[in-house]
Amino acid sequence: MTSGEVRVIRRQWWAWAVVALVVAAAVAPLVHMWLTNPDDQRLVDLDVYRTGGQMLLEGRPVYDYYTPAPQLLPFTYPPVAAMLAVVLAKMSWGTAQWLWTAGIFVALAVTVAFSFRPALRKHVPWVFGLVMVACAYLMPIRDQVRFGQVDIMLVALCLADCAARRPWWPRGFLIGLATAVKLTPGVFLIYLLVTRQWRTFFMAAFAAAVLTLLPFAVIPQDAADFWFSALLDPTRLGANEATTNQSIRGMLLRLYLPDALTSVIWLAIVAAVGWYGFRGARDAYKADDPVTAVALVGLLAVLLSPVAWIHHLAWVVVVLGAIVGDGRDPVRLRVAAGVWLYYVVPIPWWGVSLKAADIPGVSLVLGKIVQNGFGLGALALVWLLVSWLPKRREIA
Numbered sequence: 001m002t003s004g005e006v007r008v009i010r011r012q013w014w015a016w017a018v019v020a021l022v023v024a025a026a027v028a029p030l031v032h033m034w035l036t037n038p039d040d041q042r043l044v045d046l047d048v049y050r051t052g053g054q055m056l057l058e059g060r061p062v063y064d065y066y067t068p069a070p071q072l073l074p075f076t077y078p079p080v081a082a083m084l085a086v087v088l089a090k091m092s093w094g095t096a097q098w099l100w101t102a103g104i105f106v107a108l109a110v111t112v113a114f115s116f117r118p119a120l121r122k123h124v125p126w127v128f129g130l131v132m133v134a135c136a137y138l139m140p141i142r143d144q145v146r147f148g149q150v151d152i153m154l155v156a157l158c159l160a161d162c163a164a165r166r167p168w169w170p171r172g173f174l175i176g177l178a179t180a181v182k183l184t185p186g187v188f189l190i191y192l193l194v195t196r197q198w199r200t201f202f203m204a205a206f207a208a209a210v211l212t213l214l215p216f217a218v219i220p221q222d223a224a225d226f227w228f229s230a231l232l233d234p235t236r237l238g239a240n241e242a243t244t245n246q247s248i249r250g251m252l253l254r255l256y257l258p259d260a261l262t263s264v265i266w267l268a269i270v271a272a273v274g275w276y277g278f279r280g281a282r283d284a285y286k287a288d289d290p291v292t293a294v295a296l297v298g299l300l301a302v303l304l305s306p307v308a309w310i311h312h313l314a315w316v317v318v319v320l321g322a323i324v325g326d327g328r329d330p331v332r333l334r335v336a337a338g339v340w341l342y343y344v345v346p347i348p349w350w351g352v353s354l355k356a357a358d359i360p361g362v363s364l365v366l367g368k369i370v371q372n373g374f375g376l377g378a379l380a381l382v383w384l385l386v387s388w389l390p391k392r393r394e395i396a
Contacts, residue, residue, distance in 0.1 A: 015125040015126070016125050019129035020129075022133075034146045043147060044067070044071050046088070046096065046100050046148025049075075053082060061221065061222065062222045063075060074230075078212065097148070101145060111156045112128065114163045116131050118325055138316055140312070157174040157175070162175075171199070172197075176204040176207025176209075177207055184305050188204065188297055189205060191285075191293065191297045244348070245307050246312075246375035246378065250375065252266050278297075291318060292385055294318055295318040295381075296382060298319075319385070329392065
């Protein structure tokens with residue numbers, strides 16, 4: 001190694017250290033806001049995970065317990081998630097909060113590194129730091145910190161499994177793990193099927209199956225309670241028609257049509273969007289663009305699910321990376337900036353305020369549209385990635 005190469009490496013280390021400090025300073029207000037919240041409002045979903053682990057340690061039924069008032073939240077995840085949460089239960093509440101929050105930003109860093117890899121080839125530390133700060137303030141990512149959510153960690157697992165060039169783990173294992181923990185990443189099994197990645201599919205299915213069946217051997221009653229009772233009760237997830245549910249079904253529920261009609265319309269739209277989205281993901285895979293493929297499948301995980309809260313849209317980070325590409329097309333950069341701004345501001349809650357304003361002839365219709373803003377935006381992003389992006393590549 002020459003002396004010049006040594007100097008470059010040293011400059012890179014100093015640059016990474018400075019960037020890490022800048023990112024930490026930039027996200028500090030966000031962390032401070034939610035980790036100094038009133039205790040009964042702080043990282044309430046992390047409290048759910050940790051409580052699930054505590055129930056196992058105490059030998060109590062996981063799915064019969066609710067977190068203390070005023071939240072009263074049940075454990076809604078598969079039993080293997082409760083088994084993993086035993087690690088959290090053995091920590092103090094304060095330690096769990098800080099470690100989990102750090103884990104959120106580590107997962108975000110992994111997601112940014114894979115999603116923006118083509119654009120990060122030059123000036124890596126500085127561009128990486130800028131993108132990290134920008135993505136940290138997206139509303140779905142802010143909500144990761146606010147609630148202590150797991151979504152960005154699942155995004156990182158699925159993206160790494162699909163986009164890593166030479167993974168040191170069996171490809172497919174991370175998708176199987178994510179699916180076993182929260183079910184919705186199971187859409188990646190469909191993606192692996194339609195792209196005929198047979199070896200990866202079998203590994204993902206095997207890992208998901210093992211981690212799903214393991215609790216029947218270790219905590220059989222809790223496993224039975226989840227799969228034959230708790231999973232079939234949608235009310236455990238909260239009010240399905242609430243603003244924060246931005247799935248296709250959530251948007252339809254807010255129209256308050258008859259239940260049977262809502263179900264028929266939902267199934268028809270899900271079939272159409274699923275066909276269009278998975279076809280686009282298959283085409284992206286064939287074009288050797290795994291980031292766009294993962295972005296599309298992630299959006300489908302949100303849109304096709306019966307319930308998908310705003311924080312589930314952590315996939316927007318991957319979408320931004322797909323749009324940016326190698327960073328050389330100014331049109332794609334402007335579009336990415338627009339998408340970023342759209343998901344930074346609390347658009348669905350503006351819709352709630354607009355409806356409450358009760359302006360004759362305006363509030364109801366426009367308010368409902370704005371209230372569904374993130375879900376409608378996700379549908380638009382599916383079109384953008386499937387139809388607009390390939391054409392833009394040809395033009396550029």
